[in-house]
Amino acid sequence: MANLCNDPATYAPVLERMIEILGANDHGVTFGAAMDRASREKGLPVPPHMVEPIMVAAFSVIANGRIPGLPEA
Numbered sequence: 001m002a003n004l005c006n007d008p009a010t011y012a013p014v015l016e017r018m019i020e021i022l023g024a025n026d027h028g029v030t031f032g033a034a035m036d037r038a039s040r041e042k043g044l045p046v047p048p049h050m051v052e053p054i055m056v057a058a059f060s061v062i063a064n065g066r067i068p069g070l071p072e073a
Contacts, residue, residue, distance in 0.1 A: 011054055013042045018058050031055055 017038035021029060039046050
């Protein structure tokens with residue numbers, strides 16, 4: 001069984017909600033605030049070692065419209 005703390009798919013709902021929050025044109029929201037809110041809403045605490053990969057993925061989706069490592073997504 002996979003270690004859920006290291007499985008990026010576990011945190012996909014947080015990433016998805018984070019992108020929705022950031023895309024809502026609320027100019028006062030930061031990436032960190034969006035992650036905190038998404039994590040609370042989804043009930044998925046993000047461990048410290050997963051914060052950077054999720055932040056990078058969110059930035060990439062917003063900037064390029066693509067998820068890193070998943071060019072077809």
